[in-house]
Amino acid sequence: MTAKRYIQASTIAITATVIATGVYAAPSCGTDPVVLNSYFETGFPLPTELSKEFTKQFPNVTFNIKEDLFQTLMENSPRVLAGDNPPDLIRLPSISDLVKDGLLKNLDDYATAFGWDKYPPAQLAQNRVADGGSPRGEGSLYAMGLNYSMTGIFYNKALAAKIGMTKPPETVAELEDLMAKAKAANIPPIIIWNKPVVGLTFPLQNLMGSYGDPGAVNDWIFQRKGANINTPTNLTAAQHLEQWIKSGYFQDDINSVDYATAMSRFIGGQGLFLFNGDWESGNFDKQMAGDVGFFLMPPATAGGKHAAMSAPLTYGIGANAKNADCAAFFLNWVATNDAARKIDVAVGGSNPGGPVDLPMPAVAPGSVTEQTLNAGTTIAKDNGAMDFIANATGAIYAEAWTPTLQKMVGGREDAATMLKDVQDEYVKELSR
Amino acid sequence: MALVDGHRSRQVRISASVGKRTVLVAWAFIAPAFAFYATFVLVPIGMSLYYSLLRWDGIGKAQFKGLSNYLVVLSESDFLQILGNAFQLVVYFTIIPVAIGLGVASAIRNHLGGRFGATARTVLFIPQVIPLVAAGIAWSWMLASNGVVNQALSLIGLGSITRGWLGDFDFALPAVGLIGAWVLLGLCTMLLVTGIARIDPNLYEAAKIDGATAWDEFRWITLPGLRQEIGVCVTVTVIAALASFDIVYIATGGGPGLQTTVPGLEIYRLAFAHRQVGLASALAVVLMLLVIVCVLPIQWLTRQSK
Numbered sequence: 159m160t161a162k163r164y165i166q167a168s169t170i171a172i173t174a175t176v177i178a179t180g181v182y183a184a185p186s187c188g189t190d191p192v193v194l195n196s197y198f199e200t201g202f203p204l205p206t207e208l209s210k211e212f213t214k215q216f217p218n219v220t221f222n223i224k225e226d227l228f229q230t231l232m233e234n235s236p237r238v239l240a241g242d243n244p245p246d247l248i249r250l251p252s253i254s255d256l257v258k259d260g261l262l263k264n265l266d267d268y269a270t271a272f273g274w275d276k277y278p279p280a281q282l283a284q285n286r287v288a289d290g291g292s293p294r295g296e297g298s299l300y301a302m303g304l305n306y307s308m309t310g311i312f313y314n315k316a317l318a319a320k321i322g323m324t325k326p327p328e329t330v331a332e333l334e335d336l337m338a339k340a341k342a343a344n345i346p347p348i349i350i351w352n353k354p355v356v357g358l359t360f361p362l363q364n365l366m367g368s369y370g371d372p373g374a375v376n377d378w379i380f381q382r383k384g385a386n387i388n389t390p391t392n393l394t395a396a397q398h399l400e401q402w403i404k405s406g407y408f409q410d411d412i413n414s415v416d417y418a419t420a421m422s423r424f425i426g427g428q429g430l431f432l433f434n435g436d437w438e439s440g441n442f443d444k445q446m447a448g449d450v451g452f453f454l455m456p457p458a459t460a461g462g463k464h465a466a467m468s469a470p471l472t473y474g475i476g477a478n479a480k481n482a483d484c485a486a487f488f489l490n491w492v493a494t495n496d497a498a499r500k501i502d503v504a505v506g507g508s509n510p511g512g513p514v515d516l517p518m519p520a521v522a523p524g525s526v527t528e529q530t531l532n533a534g535t536t537i538a539k540d541n542g543a544m545d546f547i548a549n550a551t552g553a554i555y556a557e558a559w560t561p562t563l564q565k566m567v568g569g570r571e572d573a574a575t576m577l578k579d580v581q582d583e584y585v586k587e588l589s590r
Numbered sequence: 591m592a593l594v595d596g597h598r599s600r601q602v603r604i605s606a607s608v609g610k611r612t613v614l615v616a617w618a619f620i621a622p623a624f625a626f627y628a629t630f631v632l633v634p635i636g637m638s639l640y641y642s643l644l645r646w647d648g649i650g651k652a653q654f655k656g657l658s659n660y661l662v663v664l665s666e667s668d669f670l671q672i673l674g675n676a677f678q679l680v681v682y683f684t685i686i687p688v689a690i691g692l693g694v695a696s697a698i699r700n701h702l703g704g705r706f707g708a709t710a711r712t713v714l715f716i717p718q719v720i721p722l723v724a725a726g727i728a729w730s731w732m733l734a735s736n737g738v739v740n741q742a743l744s745l746i747g748l749g750s751i752t753r754g755w756l757g758d759f760d761f762a763l764p765a766v767g768l769i770g771a772w773v774l775l776g777l778c779t780m781l782l783v784t785g786i787a788r789i790d791p792n793l794y795e796a797a798k799i800d801g802a803t804a805w806d807e808f809r810w811i812t813l814p815g816l817r818q819e820i821g822v823c824v825t826v827t828v829i830a831a832l833a834s835f836d837i838v839y840i841a842t843g844g845g846p847g848l849q850t851t852v853p854g855l856e857i858y859r860l861a862f863a864h865r866q867v868g869l870a871s872a873l874a875v876v877l878m879l880l881v882i883v884c885v886l887p888i889q890w891l892t893r894q895s896k
Binding site for chain 1: 645646647648649650658730733734735753754755756757758841843844846847848859862863864865866869
C-alpha cells in the first residue's frame with residue numbers, strides 16, 4: 159500500500175468510526191508505557207484495588223500511588239494540583255475552590271467522547287461547577303464518582319427485636335415511637351459521634367429531607383442565589399432533633415465521642431440506631447454478619463417520598479496532568495467494566511453508577527450491602543438525593559455546623575438560633 | 591609639637607583601622623546566624639504582615655484589603671472568644687505548674703543529692719519528654735466517659751459527676767488546661783529544682799538559727815533566690831498557653847462549640863482548611879503582638895530583680 163492510499167484508507171476508516179459511533183474515537187491509554195500519577199485517600203482500599211485490576215487488563219499502564227488522610231488531602235490538594243507534577247488522578251474532597259483557581263481539568267469533552275452525558279443527569283450534577291466556582295450542580299463537569307454513596311439508618315436487629323420492632327418505621331412519628339420504646343427499655347436509641355466534627359448533621363439533614371424539599375436543601379449546598387437554610391420546614395426538622403436531644407435519645411457524652419468510638423459502640427451492640435452511610439455496609443457484613451439492618455429515613459407522612467444524602471466518591475484530573483486522556487479512560491472503565499463494577503460494590507460497598515442499562519453486580523442476599531444498594535433505587539425513584547449540608551462551603555462544617563450543633567447538645571442554643579447562626583456564617587463566607 | 595601631633599594622628603588612624611576590621615570580623619561572625627534568622631524568622635514575619643492585608647486563598651489571585659482582616663479579628667465575637675480562651679489557658683498552663691513546681695522544689699531541697707531526689711526529679715520530668723500529641727491522646731482516653739478518671743470517681747462514690755469531660759461546655763477548657771499543666775509541670779519542676787540547688791545552704795542555716803519558720807524560709811530565701819528561674823518558667827508557659835495548638839487539636843478539636851478553640855488552632859484551620867490566608871495571617875500577627883505584650887513585662891520584672 160502506498161503512503162497516499164494508506165492515508166486515504168485510514169481517513170475512510172476513521173470517518174466510518176465517527177459515523178458509526180456518532181463521536182470521534184474516545185481517548186485511551188494507548189500502547190506505550192504510562193505511569194498514572196495518583197493521589198488517593200488513606201484508609202479506603204477501593205481505588206488501589208481498581209488500579210490493580212486496571213493494570214491486569216491494560217499492562218502498559220501502572221500507577222504511582224501517593225496516599226493521605228482525608229483532612230490532609232483537603233489541605234494539600236490545591237498546592238499539589240498547582241505544583242510541577244500535578245496528579246493524573248486525584249481524590250477530591252471539594253471542587254468549587256479548585257475550579258475557581260483553574261486547577262482541575264474540564265471533563266466536558268471526555269463526557270461527550272465516552273458518552274457520560276447519557277448517564278442519569280443526577281449522577282453527574284454534584285460534579286458540575288459553573289464558571290468561577292459557583293454555583294455547583296450546573297455548568298461544566300470537573301470530576302467523576304468512582305461510586306455513589308447512600309445514607310440512612312442502620313439498626314441492631316437483636317435490640318430491635320427486644321423492643322418489638324418488626325419492620326422499619328414508615329413515618330418519622332413511628333421512628334420517634336421506636337426511640338421512645340428503646341429509651342424506656344434502657345437501650346440507647348441512637349449512636350452518634352459529635353467530635354471533632356459533628357455527626358448530628360446526618361439525622362438533621364435526614365429530618366430536613368422528611369419535612370421539606372430535598373431540592374431546596376441542594377440549592378443551598380450548591381450555593382444557588384438566594385438559597386437559605388433557615389426555612390420553616392428546616393426549623394421543624396431542627397426542632398425534632400432538639401427534642402431528640404432533650405428526650406435523651408442520644409447518649410449525653412456525644413460531644414466527646416469521635417467517629418471511631420461511635421462505630422465501636424454500635425458494633426459492640428450498645429445502641430439501636432446508627433445514622434451513617436453505605437461505606438460501612440461491607441464492614442457490618444464482615445463484623446456483624448446478619449445482625450444489622452438498614453432503612454431509609456422515613457418521610458413525615460405515610461406513603462411520602464424518601465430523601466437521603468448521597469454523594470459521588472469524587473475523583474478528578476489535574477488541569478495540567480500529563481496523562482489526562484488515560485486518566486479519563488480509567489474513570490470511564492471504572493463505571494463500565496464488569497470486573498471494575500464488581501470491585502466497586504464488593505470493596506466500596508456503594509452503587510457503581512454508570513450507564514442505566516448496565517446490571518448491578520450481584521451481592522450476597524440479605525446482606526447490609528444489598529439493603530443499602532436497594533435503597534438507592536428508592537431514592538432515585540423519589541428523586542430524593544441530596545449532597546451533604548457539610549459540603550456547602552469549604553468552612554461551613556467546621557465553622558458553623560460543628561459549633562452550633564455541639565451547642566445544641568450542650569443546651570446552649572435552640573433550633574431557631576442554630577439555623578440562624580449557620581445561615582449567617584454561610585452568607586459571611588460567600589461574601590468573603 | 592608637630593612630631594607629637596603626627597604620632598597621635600597615626601595612632602588614631604591605626605586604631606580606626608583596627609576598629610573597622612573588628613567591626614568587619616564581628617559582622618562576619620554574625621552573618622551566618624543572621625542569615626538564618628532573617629530567612630526563617632524575619633522574612634516569614636514580614637510575609638505574614640503582608641499576607642494579613644490581603645484576601646487570598648493561597649493559590650489564586652490576591653486582593654488588597656487594607657486592614658479589614660484585622661477589623662474582623664478584633665471585632666467578631668467568635669474571634670474575641672477564641673483569644674479569651676487562650677488567656678484562660680494561661681491560668682492552667684502557668685500558675686499551676688509554677689506553684690506545684692515551687693512546692694516540689696522546696697520539699698525535696700534537702701534531699702537533692704540522694705536517691706530519692708534523683709528519682710523524684712526523673713518522675714516529675716517525664717511529662718516533658720512525652721510528645722504533646724501522645725499526651726493529648728492518652729489524656730483524652732483517660733477523660734472519656736468510660737475512662738480512668740470517671741472510673742476513679744465512681745469508685746469513690748462520685749459517680750454522679752462523671753461525664754465526657756472534654757465534651758462538656760463547663761469542663762472542657764479546664765480539662766485541656768490540666769493536660770497542659772501536667773505536661774509543663776516537668777519543665778517547671780526541673781528548672782526550679784536546679785535553681786534551688788544553687789541557693790547558698792548557709793542562708794537557710796542562718797535563718798533557722800534566727801528561728802525562721804518553713805514559710806519564712808520559702809518567702810524570704812527560696813522565692814527571691816528563684817526569681818530568675820520563675821521568670822523563665824512563667825515566660826515559657828505563658829507562650830505555651832497563648833500559642834497552644836497540639837493538645838487542643840488532639841484532645842477536643844476546639845469543641846464543644848468554640849469552648850476550647852485557641853488562636854493557634856484557628857490560624858491553622860483558616861489558612862489550610864478554609865484557605866483564608868489573609869485572615870489567618872492577621873490573627874497570627876495579633877497573636878504575636880499579644881505574646882510580646884504579655885512576655886515583655888515578665889522579662890522586665892526579672893531583669894529588675896537582678
